[in-house]
Amino acid sequence: MSQHILTICYLIGSITFIIGLKMLSNPASARKGNLIAAAGMSIAILGTIFLFTYDENGTVHHLGNYIWIFAALLIGSIIGTLSAKKVQMTAMPEMVSLFNGMGGACAALISIVEFNHLSKSLGASPTTEMIHHAQPTTLIIVLGLIIGSVSFAGSMIAWGKLNGKVKDFSFTGQNILNIIVLASALATAVYLIFNPQQHSLLYVILGLSVFYGVFFVMPIGGADMPVVISLLNSFTGVAAACGGFLYDNKVMLTGGILVGAAGTLLTILMCKAMNRSLKNVLIGSFGANAKSTSAAGIQGDHKEISLSDAAMVMSYANKVLIVPGYGLAVAQAQHTCHELEKILTDKGVEVKYAIHPVAGRMPGHMNVLLAEADVSYDILLEMEQANDEFATTDVVLILGANDVVNPAAKSDPASPIYGMPILDVQLAKTVIVNKRSMKPGYAGIENELFFKPKTSMLFGDAKKVLQDLCAEIKNA
Amino acid sequence: MQQFLQFITQNQEIFYTVILMIFVGIEIIEKVPSVLHTPLMSGANAIHGVVIIGAIIVMGKAEQDNYLAIALGFIAVLLGTLNVVGGFVVTDRMLEMFKKKK
Numbered sequence: 001m002s003q004h005i006l007t008i009c010y011l012i013g014s015i016t017f018i019i020g021l022k023m024l025s026n027p028a029s030a031r032k033g034n035l036i037a038a039a040g041m042s043i044a045i046l047g048t049i050f051l052f053t054y055d056e057n058g059t060v061h062h063l064g065n066y067i068w069i070f071a072a073l074l075i076g077s078i079i080g081t082l083s084a085k086k087v088q089m090t091a092m093p094e095m096v097s098l099f100n101g102m103g104g105a106c107a108a109l110i111s112i113v114e115f116n117h118l119s120k121s122l123g124a125s126p127t128t129e130m131i132h133h134a135q136p137t138t139l140i141i142v143l144g145l146i147i148g149s150v151s152f153a154g155s156m157i158a159w160g161k162l163n164g165k166v167k168d169f170s171f172t173g174q175n176i177l178n179i180i181v182l183a184s185a186l187a188t189a190v191y192l193i194f195n196p197q198q199h200s201l202l203y204v205i206l207g208l209s210v211f212y213g214v215f216f217v218m219p220i221g222g223a224d225m226p227v228v229i230s231l232l233n234s235f236t237g238v239a240a241a242c243g244g245f246l247y248d249n250k251v252m253l254t255g256g257i258l259v260g261a262a263g264t265l266l267t268i269l270m271c272k273a274m275n276r277s278l279k280n281v282l283i284g285s286f287g288a289n290a291k292s293t294s295a296a297g298i299q300g301d302h303k304e305i306s307l308s309d310a311a312m313v314m315s316y317a318n319k320v321l322i323v324p325g326y327g328l329a330v331a332q333a334q335h336t337c338h339e340l341e342k343i344l345t346d347k348g349v350e351v352k353y354a355i356h357p358v359a360g361r362m363p364g365h366m367n368v369l370l371a372e373a374d375v376s377y378d379i380l381l382e383m384e385q386a387n388d389e390f391a392t393t394d395v396v397l398i399l400g401a402n403d404v405v406n407p408a409a410k411s412d413p414a415s416p417i418y419g420m421p422i423l424d425v426q427l428a429k430t431v432i433v434n435k436r437s438m439k440p441g442y443a444g445i446e447n448e449l450f451f452k453p454k455t456s457m458l459f460g461d462a463k464k465v466l467q468d469l470c471a472e473i474k475n476a
Numbered sequence: 477m478q479q480f481l482q483f484i485t486q487n488q489e490i491f492y493t494v495i496l497m498i499f500v501g502i503e504i505i506e507k508v509p510s511v512l513h514t515p516l517m518s519g520a521n522a523i524h525g526v527v528i529i530g531a532i533i534v535m536g537k538a539e540q541d542n543y544l545a546i547a548l549g550f551i552a553v554l555l556g557t558l559n560v561v562g563g564f565v566v567t568d569r570m571l572e573m574f575k576k577k578k
Contacts, residue, residue, distance in 0.1 A: 017523050018500060024519045024567075025508040031571040034519050038564040041526065045560075048529045054537065063536025065546065072535070072550050076557025084565035089573075095566055096518045103525050103559035109552035110530045113538075113545050136483050230517055236524045243530035245490060255526035257494050261501025262520055266513065273510065357510040364514040371573035382510065 002051040009047030010251040016040025017255050021262060027377070044251045045073075089372040090329050093365070094162040097229045100236055101155030107148030107239035108209075111141045112202065114246060119199040126197055137246065138196050142189040144242035145202065146209045151235040153213025158225050158232065161217070170219030175283055181212045220282065226365075227270050227281050234263025273357040273421075302438065305456035307465070310432050311472035317394035317430075319350040321386065323423055324366050325359045327400010327435065331462035334373040337399065340470050341375065347473070352379045354386030354396075354423050356404035383423060390427035398425065398433045399462050402440070406447045415445060431455040434465050515570045522563025528556025 016036050023033025049069060053060050063069075080099075087095045118137060122130055160166030185208035192201045220228055241256030243249070271278050305313075314320055328337060341351045353370060360366045367380055381389065390396065398405060401423075408415040409422045425431050431454055438457075440446055449455055458465060484491065508516055535549035 013526070017526075018504070021501075021516075021520065021523065022504045024516050025504060025512060027509070027512060030512060030515060031568065034515075034522075034564060034567045034571055037519065037523055038568075041523070041560055041564070044526065044529060045532065048532050049536070052533060052536065054533075061537075063533070064540075065535050065538060065549075068546060068550050069532055069535050069553055072553035073557050076554045077561045080558045080561035080563075081565050084562045084569065087566070092514065092518070092566065092570065095562070096514075096521050099525075099559050099562045099566070100521050102555040102562075103521070103527055106525075106531050106552045106556040106559065107527050109548050109555070110527070110534050113534045113548050113552070116545065132479060135479075136487075226517075233517060233521050233524070236527070237520070240524045240527035240530075241494070243527050245487075247530060247533055248490075249529060249533075250493065252526050252529050253490065253493055254497050255523050257497035258501045258504075259520045259524040261498040262505045263517070265502050265505045266508075266517060266520070269505075269508075269510075270513065355511070357513075364511045367511040368514055368570050368573060380511070 003053060006047045006051035009043050009051070010249070013040045013044030013047075013251040014254040016043075017251075017258055021258065088332070089334075089369055090332055091163065092368065093226060093229060094159050097155045097159040097162065097225070097232070100229065100233050101152045101159065103236045104148045104151030104155060104232070104239060107144050107236065107243060108152060108206070109148075110243055110246075111145035111148065112206070115141045115145075115199065115202050119196060122196055124197060131194070131196060134196055135193055138193045140242050140245045142192060142202075142205060144239050144246065145205060146185060146189065147235050147242065148239040149206055149209040150213040150216070151232045151239060153210040154217040154228065154232045154235075157214055157217040158229050162225050166218075168219065168221060174215065174219055178212060178215050181208055181215065185209050185212060216282075224281050227267055227278070230263055230267040230270055231278075231282075234260045234267065237261075237263055270358070276420075302450045303453075303456050305432060305458050307458070307468050308472055310456075310458050311469050311476060313430060313432070314344060314395050314397065314469070315347050315349065315473050315476055317349055319352075319389075319393045320344060320395045320397060321352050321354050321381075321389065321393045321425075321428065323354045323356070323359075323396060323398045323401050323405060323425060324370065325356075325399060325401025325404060327462050329360050329365065329369055330400065331464075333399065333461075333463035333466050334369045334375075336463050336466040336470065338370070338373040338375050340466050340473070341379075343470055343473050352381055352386075352389070354381050354383070354390075354425075356383055356401065356423050357421075359401055359404050383421060387424045387427075390424050393428040394430060396425045396428040396431045398431065399466075400435060402435070402447055403445075405449055406445070407449055408445065408447070417445065425449070426452065426454070429454065432458055434458045434460065434462055436461060515567055518563060518567040518570060522560060522567055525556060525560035525563055528553065528560055531556045 017040060020033045020037025023029040052063050118134060122134060157166055185205055188201055188205050217228055237256045237259030241253050241260060244253030244256055271281060344351050355366050403417055405423050405425045409417045409420040412418060433450060433455060531552035535553050538545035538549050
């Protein structure tokens with residue numbers, strides 16, 4: 001009886017995951033979708049704890065070690081809730097990466113325990129028939145271990161990179177070394193599948209996989225981390241599905257594959273928004289080919305604008321479009337930005353935001369940040385809408401964005417970002433660019449926009465500049 | 477070869493599930509507006525925390541005197557819980573801010 005109820009629990013779990021993800025793809029229902037998936041997850045977890053039975057030597061057992069299970073659940077819930085509640089909005093991507101790594105590690109640990117269990121049942125000298133019989137299980141266990149530990153190690157490095165603790169690190173021949181490491185991990189895995197009595201090899205595979213995870217993410221630049229996290233996210237999904245295969249557990253299987261497929265597509269969508277292929281993100285390091293293009297360089301002078309002039313231009317404009325970027329997120333200036341928007345709106349200026357799909361650290365990151373600062377959802381324009389409005393805009397204020405407004409993406413086929421869709425800020429009457437310095441952006445290329453006659457530069461930290469602008473406009 | 481084919485036949489249900497789920501996953505994500513990419517990634521991250529069920533099974537099956545299995549299982553359940561609970565709470569926090577303001 002209890003077994004059938006558990007089946008229904010798992011069925012409910014699978015359905016809520018699908019419905020939850022579906023609802024997450026619509027702003028109006030997203031929050032509900034998340035809660036539905038969470039509810040389904042709780043049902044599946046509680047069902048497993050109380051209803052799961054397994055057969056051993058002909059007798060049916062319930063799960064034991066309840067004290068340990070509940071202790072782990074309790075501690076995990078408390079730490080998880082507290083850290084998720086306390087994290088700064090700007091640090092969200094790091095947090096996602098960290099939690100993803102936990103899932104990967106969990107999958108790897110399951111594989112280790114299950115393998116020990118398996119090799120114990122095989123004994124020291126198993127017969128060929130026993131080995132044959134165990135092969136599919138060994139394959140799944142080893143796959144779960146490799147994918148889980150690569151995901152764990154990679155996520156930890158991605159987390160370290162996003163919060164600045166780990167610096168980019170690459171050396172010549174690193175790609176070749178990575179391929180060799182991955183190949184040896186796979187070769188060892190194949191050997192182990194045919195010789196499962198050599199059980200210590202499992203730890204060799206673990207070591208090689210962790211090594212691969214670390215060196216696979218190491219050379220990838222900080223701004224590409226979202227793509228990497230999304231990819232590792234789908235890896236963990238596949239690792240979870242391996243567990244589902246192992247236990248013939250449908251909710252793990254469906255949940256894992258669902259995330260694996262959706263995560264892979266999301267990764268590709270993110271790459272597309274940056275007009276880069278996944279291969280290019282993972283293998284081609286951007287900095288290497290950027291040097292040659294910046295050498296061709298754009299000559300010219302840029303023009304600076306004073307704070308009071310900028311304040312004046314903006315308060316007498318009819319329509320101002322704000323283009324937020326990475327610099328806004330780094331300076332945590334979203335609240336000040338909203339304040340400026342309110343002050344300008346009170347003066348009768350129409351203010352809207354133009355959001356490039358890859359502005360910030362993750363697609364949609366700017367929307368989350370601005371939403372945190374209470375900016376209304378209605379005045380956030382997506383790229384296509386914004387490009388229709390630039391022609392009727394008096395002032396464009398660019399806050400720490402660079403590559404997403406670089407006209408070279410349209411005009412210079414030699415540019416590494418050629419073909420990337422950009423915000424056509426040049427159509428506006430005046431462009432004010434806030435940056436910390438003239439240093440090129442992430443892609444390492446000059447931006448001819450900054451040298452255009454209608455562009456003026458307003459140097460400084462985004463938050464400081466916005467505060468000063470607010471003060472100036474209020475006093476004007 | 478014989479064995480391999482037999483393996484596929486025996487587990488055909490699983491292979492069907494996998495293939496159908498791949499299409500469902502792709503279909504669901506396809507129409508997502510880019511503003512929701514971050515919350516969506518975070519939500520998907522929480523969902524793959526379902527791996528915790530495997531950890532609970534490992535933990536619950538461990539014999540009382542198998543300290544290694546108990547220790548590893550404990551850590552696995554703990555990490556899995558972090559993935560699930562943290563993932564859903566972070567996603568909820570992000571989405572809380574998407575409320576339409578009048």
